[in-house]
Amino acid sequence: MRWEGNRESDNVEDRRGDGGGGGGFSFGGGSLSIGGVIIALIVSFIFGINPLTLLGGMSGGSVQQQAPVRQTPANDTEAKFMRVVLADTEDTWSALFQAQGATYQPPKLVLFTGRTSTACGTGQSATGPFYCPADRKVYIDLDFYRLMQERFRVSGEFAQAYVIAHEVGHHVQNLMGLSDKVHGLQQRMDETQANALSVRLELQADCFAGVWAFHANRSRHILEQGDVETALSAATAIGDDALQRQAQGYVVPDSFTHGTSAQRVRWFRTGLDSGDVAQCDTFEARRL
Template structure:
């Protein structure tokens, strides 16, 4: 991926070395005592890493008390190592792409803040932990990532490459775009009166749309700044395949439970990323009207 020399974003908050970002609570939740989308992600990743049945983890997390929230530490200058500069450059690229797309529709894009942390950190959505994987908190409009996740991708999922890493950030920024457009709020509201199976199905469509938005970013970034090199797309598709619900469940327990899917299968995730990448059209990412995912 070609990124050296491109603009770096200032919307980065580096909390690494802050001692874990504070105490109480052992998990991350979008609120209340019910199981959140974030909780499902925790369960799937933990089940894969530790070989635990994700349904066991999900059952144990339901009804738990919401984590204690603590005030986040203030912004500070980020490190200037290559990995940090890469993250800042990718974030800047999403800002430029979505800024132009929003402007074309007569709107102003409000970029998220990217928070780099180690272990765990306090967020407006509760205590975020590394085991959650990268996540977006709509309450504070921040994307959170422990960069150790990329080592997990390489060691556990056998996925590497800078563009694969950029895809992860672009997916989370896609959730921010959904928040700005009001899509995520509509989904969460609909989930309140839906059955568990119906709620999971809505989560899948939300996640697949974020994958498509990541593809839209890649299309426009490459057209404007020629960022793609040979093998980059394949690396991103490998990342999408590795974190499909069916792949994670099959690795963790040897079988899949489709009704429990919350992010989509490997085939669905790669299909919708390709849709955005090949079209560059946000309108093509309406997973909620699609008859077939």
């Protein structure tokens, strides 16, 4: 992925090392085993809105005072990459919103270690990256990318960018009022119905990530050979069916909250191939 020298976003809070505790994921001999991490990721809806927010368990939480934001060291390549990717999403969505006569309000990206306070409650590494609509911030412990490589055999910068673009996709849904509508409907549904609606919300965020990639590549030529394949590999690895098979050896479709591997790949490709937000209407789609 070509990103060096591109604009960096100022909308990043670096809380790493601010005493959040935990030190990321613990493998074996600790409080969370490898299997526990995978199960936690499933239960916590990898790559999505904070699960307790979706269930309504965290609504109304207050924002705790945050530690001062650290300056990113000049040699911190990971954080620099995050700033560039976030800036790219800002440029892309600002242009798309402007074309519709609207103004895009970018989210904050919070880098943390172990755990951190959010307007949706306490964010933890084991939850994976997530978006909190209450404070309009995307949260990620960068150790998650190492987990992607170690546990899911997924690596590559564009795969990492896809993670951020998916979470920014949830922010776009929030700005469009879709998140509130979905959460309101879920309160009146049984668990199976609510899960099915969550799948449509998540697949749309995948599609929005593809829309970003289409426009970013057309404007700034960010894609190199093999980049798309790494993103598709990431989408495949974190499909509900793939995760459940890895964790328990079988799948329970009624419990899906993000969609199958095939569905996630299909909707990311829909956005990537079309660049059209209108093509991402998963809520009206007959076939996911």
